[in-house]
Amino acid sequence: MPRQILLGDEAVALGAVHAGLSAAYSYPGTPASEVLEYLVRQAGETKAFTAVWSVNEKTAYEEALGASFAGKRSLVSFKHVGLNVAADPFMNSAITGANGGFLVVSADDPGMHSSQNEQDSRYYVQFAQIPGYEPSDHQEAYDMAREAFDVSERFGLPVLMRLVTRLSHSRSAVETRDARAPNELKKGAGQDWILLPVNARRRFGRLLDLQAEMTRFSEESRFNLLQLNDKDRSFGVIASGIAYNYFREAVAADSAPPSFLKVSTYPLPERLIRELVGHVGTILVLEDGYPFIERQLKGLFGIAGKTVLGKMSGPLPASGELTPDIVRRALGREPLASLPASGLPLAGRPPQLCAGCPHADSFKALNKALEGVTGSNVFSDIGCYTLGALPPYNAIHSCVCMGASISMARGASDVGLYPAVSVIGDSTFAHSGLTPLLSAAKANTDMTVIILDNATTAMTGGQPTYGSGPGLLRLVEGLGVAKEHIRTIEPLPKHHDKNVQIIKDEIAHRGLSVVVAVRECVQEQRKKRS
Amino acid sequence: MKQDIILAGVGGQGILSIAYVIDHAALADGLFFKQAEVHGMAQRGGAVQSHMRLSDGTIWSDLIPKGGADMVLSVEPLEALRYLDYLRPDGIVVTSSTPFRNIPDYPEVDKVLEAIRKAPRSVIVDSENLAKEAGTVKAQNIVLLGAASSFLILKEASLVGTIEALFRGRGTPVLEANLKAFALGQKAALGS
């Protein structure tokens, strides 16, 4: 097969396609979006499977689980915090198990390039007690995705693949193999999938019984690699995922590199770890994300006679993304000679709203409407409009998780904060804004919700949205918001004064009101034109 | 044979298109490559960079270590400066002289260019005017690729072939403009 140029995300996606994928679901989020982007393009061309942008990650997870229940191979992908949204079905699917092969792709963002935290999905693998993969390069991403479906069917469990930004968004060439045919339909058995206590207890027992076999699977995996240096028994390295590359980069010129174990599968390959630890005195653990392996290795009391180094003790920073330079230093190697930095003070260039972005006009109007109002609280949400936090707007006071703007504004209003304003995008509203607005409508909470309807999921590159246009207005009304307090504005400079007045009026209304700012994202407009 | 390049610019300036051309040319030339890029928030007008690694042997890291880069190739002068310490001591800077001013505290351009010239090897091209001459100001990224082309370990025919494949679908005028942008960039670099 020829070599194909793929992003890490795309390599996983193509591996899944070649494993006989029947259905894939996702909600966009950096750095995972390109998994489903790729699948949507492929499905459009080949019609061989279904690929859907779901309304949120929980929905996506359940849709994929349903496809697995029906015996087909399915995939769900999201960014790490998306797995929080899907955590309920995720944890329970370890109990129901999977029928058709089921791959869960969770892309972590160490260093928080585009995220609110840098949580490590390997803890979820351990939490659910299912098998997990962590590729270090594109070829592995492809090969592991293919294999994961077989492993999922072998254990009757979902399998999680952990990616990190650096691999998700790196391109390289991948050798592909012939595709396998999709599965036939074959329903899951009710006694396994109905999680009444009587069934759930039995199924949980089965999950626990499988643990030893899962550890053996990990120990035997061709993706783990143990290499012992017989001449030097002082020092060895355990490196997982992308950190393995930085290790190999740093020792590339060595005639005999230190002993190392590359870890690519979970649960941890215990026997291999024992062999490495038995061979050397000091172990340096290199992993991008949390000190997941290091913490387990050390336990509470450490290993007698051994020194374990990593993020908890020693040379690696506890937060942020690993780099080849950090790993080089941790290995005690001199930095490479380089040109000095220019010395000129370099003005930072943070991201900002595009020129002509509708959100800019919405924030200008909101700021004007709140001018002179003391104690105003603008709760915001996740999307391009989060950039309203930066100058020149300085317009918002919170961004926590999808949908939190509405629920937090309600909580603040309940305890007396006024005015309580929520700013949320249309896609985020559909994702997690409906339920809090439903309860706020029931209570007629004294707050003003501004929905920025730019007709797309803009920040992640323009995926479809469920909560836009006339349908959005009907939704808001259907949730119980009084019709006379559902107002629309068109965020354009020429309407500024009118928009300010409408927002002012609705803030003055001591009950729930919703202002919908309707204007398409200029990037999407541009795409349609070209 | 290996070459490590830091591609730099501002979100929206087309550095991913430069990377696309280099990736495909590398594939055509039978080289290994890894190319780490930036998606998401920073693409909204922020500083973006891509680590581009080419080699005829195994490439381990997706990122280039500091001091490991053979070239900084930037569509914007201030952004070129940001990555000087990634260059090896005799590395080369290939950059546009056209500032992209979307921040209030953009330094004086002359000072920026002066600092770039302090690098032992630098090529500075007026990408804005060259792109205009080629037919579209949007082709500044391809002007820079042309300027860098003589220093790359890739075959020129592979680069030009990829540019053709990339722009063919967008109509003859766009394709011609980009091919001309490449040629003008190349000429300007050799004359500088």
Ligand code: SF4
């Ligand atoms: S992508 Fe669209 S919504 Fe996002 S900043 Fe640009 S114009 Fe605004």
